[in-house]
Amino acid sequence: MAINYLRAVPKIPHPSNLKLTGLHSFSFFKTRRVSLPIRAAATSSSMSYEKELAAAKKAASVAARLCQKVQQALLQSDVHSKSDKSPVTVADYGSQALVSFVLERELPTESFSLVAEEDSSDLRIDSGRETLERITKLVNDTLANSDYYSDSNLTNEDVLRAIDNGKSEGGSCGRHWVLDPIDGTKGFLRGDQYAIALALLDEGRVVLGVLACPNLPLTSISNQHSSHDKVGCLFFAKVGAGTYMQPLDGSSPLKVHVSATENPEDASFFESYEAAHSMHDLSSTIAKKLGVKAPPVRIDSQAKYGALSRGDGAIYLRFPHKGYREKIWDHAAGCIVVIEAGGVVTDAAGNPLDFSKGRYLDLETGIIVTNQKLMPSLLKAVKESLEEEKVSSL
Numbered sequence: 001m002a003i004n005y006l007r008a009v010p011k012i013p014h015p016s017n018l019k020l021t022g023l024h025s026f027s028f029f030k031t032r033r034v035s036l037p038i039r040a041a042a043t044s045s046s047m048s049y050e051k052e053l054a055a056a057k058k059a060a061s062v063a064a065r066l067c068q069k070v071q072q073a074l075l076q077s078d079v080h081s082k083s084d085k086s087p088v089t090v091a092d093y094g095s096q097a098l099v100s101f102v103l104e105r106e107l108p109t110e111s112f113s114l115v116a117e118e119d120s121s122d123l124r125i126d127s128g129r130e131t132l133e134r135i136t137k138l139v140n141d142t143l144a145n146s147d148y149y150s151d152s153n154l155t156n157e158d159v160l161r162a163i164d165n166g167k168s169e170g171g172s173c174g175r176h177w178v179l180d181p182i183d184g185t186k187g188f189l190r191g192d193q194y195a196i197a198l199a200l201l202d203e204g205r206v207v208l209g210v211l212a213c214p215n216l217p218l219t220s221i222s223n224q225h226s227s228h229d230k231v232g233c234l235f236f237a238k239v240g241a242g243t244y245m246q247p248l249d250g251s252s253p254l255k256v257h258v259s260a261t262e263n264p265e266d267a268s269f270f271e272s273y274e275a276a277h278s279m280h281d282l283s284s285t286i287a288k289k290l291g292v293k294a295p296p297v298r299i300d301s302q303a304k305y306g307a308l309s310r311g312d313g314a315i316y317l318r319f320p321h322k323g324y325r326e327k328i329w330d331h332a333a334g335c336i337v338v339i340e341a342g343g344v345v346t347d348a349a350g351n352p353l354d355f356s357k358g359r360y361l362d363l364e365t366g367i368i369v370t371n372q373k374l375m376p377s378l379l380k381a382v383k384e385s386l387e388e389e390k391v392s393s394l
């Protein structure tokens, strides 16, 4: 079976040339008050979280700039061998420090709790000193070139503290920000897809999510991808208010919807690029059983959720190897981006993901994502495939 690998050519997008040729026609809008999305009726919560969403978009966009800078330097140099993890480390920490800094700065009156992937312990020891200096410089350079924070200058200690804001355990009470400062580290290293993924939990429920995908083409990836396509997408969603996508440089957002296809023969499916992250054989079995004809589209990171939310593909299958525990920052933002675009995200048993249990998601076997029409037959195919696998391993 032929396989589609999506490679991105990192470059600065020129959204004045934005052309929309995806599976779905999008409509431009000028104000935020547009018709409500398919799924959600207007709730009182759709009127709130406005300033939190604005802060999250700013934070993810600033962090994306830092990551772009590091990835460009990485690709120009010869150091992006898999064994050299240091440029990635600098970008991971730098992105987390910036998001933490921007959120605190934008929302000074709120108590601040952040559940994030990185912590500063390796930077606090002597051997981490040089890396810390590099991170602080990178953070300050990024702030100096930003629209809003050019007067800010962080010390090493400020950077450590900003990173360590991310030590919260989350849970079902109160508000918690959830951050993956670089999701898809492997893709980042390869020069492919990665995302800055930020979400807000309120009483255990994801109420907003932002996905910055610096290398994702603005047009559908299901079209023939060419190196001339503009890249850099910011997806954002708020509970009850739909999902939007805008170029990372800030031009107008567009409302997006998942694919409406009911026919698996027309559907394409996403899975991890990395076979170590998801069982490709199992996904193939499920897709075949469902009647999917197209080969898998393999992409790193939560960019898969973003692409699915605008209808580039209709299905995302994720079946980590035994023993792997999914973390909330790997799915919170992607999950609300897809759900608010009309999609469904469940575990392999059909249960919605529960983000209220702390830093981990407690699931049995995997995560499946699709539209509402295809979900019943997908779930059936998943259950049958898992059953067959169990029998064959006896």
Ligand SMILES: Nc1ncnc2c1ncn2[C@@H]1O[C@H](COP(=O)(O)O)[C@@H](O)[C@H]1OP(=O)(O)O
Pocket (backbone or CB within 6 Å): 180, 182, 183, 184, 185, 186, 187, 271, 272, 273, 274, 276, 277, 278, 299, 300, 301, 302, 320, 321, 324, 330
């Ligand atoms: N062994 C693993 N199995 C599944 N996922 C993993 C594994 N190791 C890391 N990950 C995480 O999976 C996500 C990327 O998966 P993919 O790109 O394949 O969809 C990332 O969050 C990555 O962490 P990280 O955020 O450190 O990159």
Ligand SMILES: [Mg+2]
Pocket (backbone or CB within 6 Å): 180, 182, 183, 184, 329, 330
């Ligand atoms: Mg991740």
Ligand SMILES: [Mg+2]
Pocket (backbone or CB within 6 Å): 117, 180, 181, 182, 183, 184, 185
């Ligand atoms: Mg990460």
Ligand SMILES: [Mg+2]
Pocket (backbone or CB within 6 Å): 117, 185
């Ligand atoms: Mg990691």
